[in-house]
Amino acid sequence: MAATAALGAVADAATKCPSGGCQLDPARTCLTGIYLSQAVVAILAVLAISSEYGSGMIRVTFTAMPRRTTVLAANAVTVTGLALAAGTVAVLGSVLAGRLILPGHGFTAAHGYPPLSLGDGPVLRAAAGSVLYLALIALLSLGVAAAVRDSAVAIGIILGLLYLIPIIATVVGAPGWHRHLGQIAPMTAGLAIQATTGLRSLPLSPWTGLGVLAAWAAAALLAGGLLLRLRDA
Numbered sequence: 001m002a003a004t005a006a007l008g009a010v011a012d013a014a015t016k017c018p019s020g021g022c023q024l025d026p027a028r029t030c031l032t033g034i035y036l037s038q039a040v041v042a043i044l045a046v047l048a049i050s051s052e053y054g055s056g057m058i059r060v061t062f063t064a065m066p067r068r069t070t071v072l073a074a075n076a077v078t079v080t081g082l083a084l085a086a087g088t089v090a091v092l093g094s095v096l097a098g099r100l101i102l103p104g105h106g107f108t109a110a111h112g113y114p115p116l117s118l119g120d121g122p123v124l125r126a127a128a129g130s131v132l133y134l135a136l137i138a139l140l141s142l143g144v145a146a147a148v149r150d151s152a153v154a155i156g157i158i159l160g161l162l163y164l165i166p167i168i169a170t171v172v173g174a175p176g177w178h179r180h181l182g183q184i185a186p187m188t189a190g191l192a193i194q195a196t197t198g199l200r201s202l203p204l205s206p207w208t209g210l211g212v213l214a215a216w217a218a219a220a221l222l223a224g225g226l227l228l229r230l231r232d233a
Contacts (some may be wrong), residue, residue, distance in 0.1 A: 001086050004033030005093030012098050017106030026107050027126040027196040028115060034130050037090055042158045045079045045141035050151040059130035059196050068228040072146055079138040082158025087134035094144045129193030129210055136217045143220025147227050162187045179203050186216045
């Protein structure tokens with residue numbers, strides 16, 4: 001929570017909007033810390049189940065609760081609850097930091113940027129959507145961990161999905177492929193929810209992008225649940 005708000009404050013302090021105007025999105029700027037906190041959430045969600053495989057405690061868990069999908073559901077509730085609680089505090093801190101810092105760097109009503117407020121519909125959507133984004137990242141990570149079992153492999157897969165696909169998209173020369181990768185990449189699609197300006201230039205609309213991430217999370221949980229039932233502990 002502290003790192004998310006702190007990174008957002010650093011991004012706010014490093015951003016300038018000169019008198020001639022700028023094309024920056026203040027809501028996205030103050031929520032920059034989500035790029036870091038998603039990795040923390042992903043790692044914790046992976047360890048929620050893969051650490052039991054590493055220690056052998058998963059056998060005790062399945063002995064106490066033979067319904068493996070129930071075990072997965074319980075883990076999902078736990079990691080989602082933690083992500084929502086921590087994400088809410090982190091996002092509120094980030095928005096508050098942006099409200100205090102950005103006006104001193106040119107983001108003023110005179111330049112077309114009123115102070116950030118959760119009473120503003122797009123800002124509220126960006127803030128609430130960022131919290132939901134972290135919860136979906138937790139579910140995606142849990143599903144992958146349930147499917148592959150190994151902590152290191154699961155973390156590598158998640159971080160690759162989050163950070164590697166956007167990097168690949170930046171080096172793809174064809175504009176069409178660049179846009180398609182942006183539409184299917186979990187991070188790029190999901191973080192469209194943070195946009196409050198330039199919505200027409202996005203690969204997907206904000207809520208559609210979050211829906212793509214939700215589909216990734218649902219597919220991962222489905223695969224993880226099926227493999228939990230089919231394989232030995």
